Amino acid sequence: MDWWRPLAALSVALLAFLALGGLAGLVGAVLGNLAALAVVALVLAAVLAWSKWGSGPNRWLSNPYWE
Numbered sequence: 001m002d003w004w005r006p007l008a009a010l011s012v013a014l015l016a017f018l019a020l021g022g023l024a025g026l027v028g029a030v031l032g033n034l035a036a037l038a039v040v041a042l043v044l045a046a047v048l049a050w051s052k053w054g055s056g057p058n059r060w061l062s063n064p065y066w067e
Contacts, residue, residue: 030036 030040
């Protein structure tokens, strides 16, 4: 039996537990503060807009001779 596998599984479980606990604490703090909720909404809108802008074809690199 590999001795590192249980240790790795325990480390991953601990990291996931800490990440979920931190996320739950952050959500609780944001929901209680209107300014923080507005900032989260603006960041989410910016990320969605940026991903939409980046998913389109690149017109600067399009050339009818390359296709």
